[in-house]
Amino acid sequence: MTSFSANSPERTNAPRLVVFLVYPDIVLLDLVGPLQVFSHALELATDKNGYACAVVSSTGEMVRTNTVVPIPSEPVARYRDQPINTLVVVGGDGANHAMLDADFLQEVKLLAANADRICSVCSGALILAAAGLLEGRRAVTHWEDCKMLAETFPGVRVEVDPIYIKDGHIWTSAGITAGMDLALAIVSEDLGxxxxxxxARSMVTHMVRSGGQSQFSPVLDRxxxxxxxxxxxxxxxxxDNLQCDLRVDAMAERVNMSARNFSRLYSKQMGLTPAKAVEAMRTEKARDLLETTDISIKRIATQCGFNDEERMRRAFLRLLGVAPSDYRQGFKTQ
Structure with a gap:
């Protein structure tokens, strides 16, 4: 591949070089998700000012993944002296070994020294931290690895909840599909x-999510x-009926139980009362509408069953620690 500087004035129409660094036992989707985003961006860019992607490894051979599909790669040495727009270190079980490999970490440092932007997907954050690139910075990884990241590298300011974090020129993301959110955010920053x-529309991704959104899914939690x-x-x-009067009696009737028995069994199984569960679901729906529409807060409160803005405001402050108006300002996606 021809060497070029992504920020060079004479190459303003040249694709930006994105280098994915892989190693044995990566998570396949950690690689191909962001890779597909950047590849789509190049295909859809009318001025071709998109991205050129490379997948590199220490050996330049086929790299084992967590699936039956191996990944071809180029030798990392080929890109040591090339100006890189975005370096992406992917995650996987192999990160636990790679973070202890001094030679591999040296390769990471050499690539990072020539990169305008440094990123990790999932447990790739462990490798960035081992290379000293996250010291004193905010970072996130898959929620299962956050404790390990914090305990092994106490100089890293680990945050458990966000789907991705940008701290200066270094970006880290949570597990697997969050790498696509990170890549879309980079496309937004670079190309608008x-x-x-x-x-996102071409890839049938329903929205471009803000990094401050949670990596935890309330639906999955339930x-x-x-x-x-x-x-x-x-x-x-x-x-489907959040705007209705959802009292315990109505819910109990829906599952053919007495109100008392339903309330007891539901609270034991789900860890919160039926009323609190309804409030949480109404808040989830309101969050989605605040993020993706221009509907007034008053109308959203009515549609979600809060009936008035003040009741919705109290729920947001209790569950999210922020007022609906402030939430919309911080996370609106349109």
Missing amino acids: RQAALKV QLLDTAGRFEELHHWLA
């Missing part, structure tokens, strides 16, 4: 929000707590 939305699916139909019904 409309370009990122165009890529499914994990209710593994037998005892209240699954109820939750679907609640989600």
Whole structure:
């Protein structure tokens, strides 16, 4: 590949070089998710001012993944002296070994020294930290690895919740699909929000998420707590009827239980009362509308069953620690 500087004035129409650094036992989606975003951005960019991507490894051979599909790679030495727009270190079980490999970490440092932007996906943050690139910075990784990252590298300011974090020129992201959110955010920064939305639409990704959003899914959390699916139909019904008067009696009738028995069993299974569960679901719906629409806060409160803005404001402050108006300002995606 021809060497070029992504920021060179004479090459303003040249694709930006994105280098993905891989090693044995990576998570396949950690690589191909962001790779597809950048590849789509180049295909959709009308002025071709998109991205050129390379997948590199220490050996330049086929690299084992966590699936039956291996990944071809180029030798990392080929890119040591090339100006790189974005360096992406992917994650996987192999990160636990790679972070202890002094020669591999030296390669990371050499590539990072020539990169305008340094990123990690999932447990790739462990490798950046081992290379000393996260010292004193905010960072996130997959929630299962956050404790290890914090305990092994106490100089890193680990945050558990965000899907990705940008601290200066270094970006870190949470698990697996959060790497696509990170890549879309980079496309938005480089090529503009409309370009990122165009890529997301082409990839049938429903929105471009802000990094401050949580890597935890409330819907998935409910499914994990209710593994037998005892209240699954109820939750679907609640989600479709949040604007209604959802008292305990109505919910109990839906699952053919007495109100007292339902309240007791639900609280034991889900870890919160039925009323608190409804409030949480209404807040989730309101969050989505605040992020993706221009509907007034008053109307959102009505649509989500809060009935008035003050009741919704109190719920947001209690559950999210922020007022609806401030939440919209920070996380609106349109």
